[in-house]
Amino acid sequence: MNLATEHKALIVALDDYRQLIDTIPDEQFNQTPPGGGWSFAEVYSHIMQASLGSTVAAEKCCRKTGVHTGKGLNLKGMLFFLLGQFPPGKRKAPAVVENLTKNITKEEARNLIIKMRKRIDGVWPLLQHSSNEFKISHPGLGMLNASQWFKFSRIHLQHHLKQLNRISKKFSTQVTN
Numbered sequence: 001m002n003l004a005t006e007h008k009a010l011i012v013a014l015d016d017y018r019q020l021i022d023t024i025p026d027e028q029f030n031q032t033p034p035g036g037g038w039s040f041a042e043v044y045s046h047i048m049q050a051s052l053g054s055t056v057a058a059e060k061c062c063r064k065t066g067v068h069t070g071k072g073l074n075l076k077g078m079l080f081f082l083l084g085q086f087p088p089g090k091r092k093a094p095a096v097v098e099n100l101t102k103n104i105t106k107e108e109a110r111n112l113i114i115k116m117r118k119r120i121d122g123v124w125p126l127l128q129h130s131s132n133e134f135k136i137s138h139p140g141l142g143m144l145n146a147s148q149w150f151k152f153s154r155i156h157l158q159h160h161l162k163q164l165n166r167i168s169k170k171f172s173t174q175v176t177n
Contacts, residue, residue, distance in 0.1 A: 003124075003127050003128070003147060003150065006147075006150055006151050006154050007120070007124050007150075009154045009158075010120050010150070010153060010154045010157065011117070011120070013154060013157040013158055013161065014113055014116060014117050014120070014157070016161055017044070017047075017113055017157070017161070018110070018113050020161070020164060021040075021044070021106055021109055021110060021113075024040050024106075024168075026106065028040065028171055029041050029105075029106055030103045030105075031171075033167045033170040033171055034170050034171065035170055037167065037170075038101070038163075038167070039103060039167075040164060040167055041102075041103040041104050041105070041106075041109065042101050042102065042103055043160055043163055043164055043167070044104060044109040044112065045100070045101050045102050045103070045104045045108075045109070045112075046100070046101040046160070047156065047157060047160040048109065048112035048113065048115075048116055049100045049101070049112070050100075050156060051116050051119075051153050051156065051157060052112070052115065052116055052119055054149045054150075054152055054153040054156070055116070055119040055120060055122075055123050055149070055150075055153065056119075057136040057138075057144065057149045058123050058126075058127065058130075058146040058147075058149035058150050058153075059122075059123050059126060059146075060134075060136055061130060061131075061134045061135060061136055061144075061145050061146035061149065062123065062126035062127060062129075062130040062134075062146045063126070064131065064134050065134075066134040066135050066136045066145075066146075067134065067135055067136065067137075067143070068133055068134055069133065069135055069143060070133070071135070071142070071143045072135070072142060072143050073141055073142040073143070073144070073148075074141060074142035076140055076141055076142075077138065077140075077141030077142040077144070080141055080152075080155070081148065081151065084155060085155060085158075085159065086155070086159050120153075123146075123150070126146070127146055127147060127150060130145065130146035130147065131145070131146075132145045132147070133145070134146070136149065138152070
C-alpha cells in the first residue's frame with residue numbers, strides 16, 4: 001500500500017466533497033430524495049463522522065495504544081481491501097452509524113470537511129513509522145492497522161461520493177408540478 005498515494009487520494013476526495021456541496025441547492029440539502037434514502041446532509045454527516053473516527057483509530061494504532069495482536073482482517077475485510085471498494089449491493093449501516101447520522105447544515109458539513117482535512121494531515125506523518133501489529137477492531141472488517149484505517153477512509157469517502165451522485169440524479173429526475 002502506497003501511503004503517499006492514499007494521502008493524495010484522501011485530499012482529492014475531500015476537495016470533491018467541498019466542491020459538490022456548493023452545487024447542491026439549499027432547499028434540497030436536508031430533503032429526503034424522491035424514492036427515499038438518506039438526504040445529502042445525512043450522507044455528509046455520516047461520512048465525515050465515520051472518517052473522523054477512522055483517523056482516530058489510525059492514530060491510536062500509530063501511537064501503539066491500539067490492541068497489540070496478530071489477528072487481522074476477516075474474510076469480508078480481505079475482500080474489501082483486495083477489491084479496493086465495497087462489494088456490490090446495498091447494505092444497512094450498523095446501528096452505531098445510524099445513531100450518529102443526522103441532518104446537518106451546509107455550514108456544519110463544511111466545518112466537518114475542514115476538521116477531517118486537519119485530522120488527515122495530522123495523522124499522515126505518524127503513519128510513516130506505524131507498526132502493523134497495533135490494531136483497532138472495525139465493526140465489519142476485522143482488526144485494522146493504521147495504514148488499513150487510512151485506506152478504509154479513502155475507499156469509504158469515494159463510495160459515498162457515488163451515493164451523493166445517485167441522490168443528485170434522483171432530484172434531477174423528479175417531476176415538478
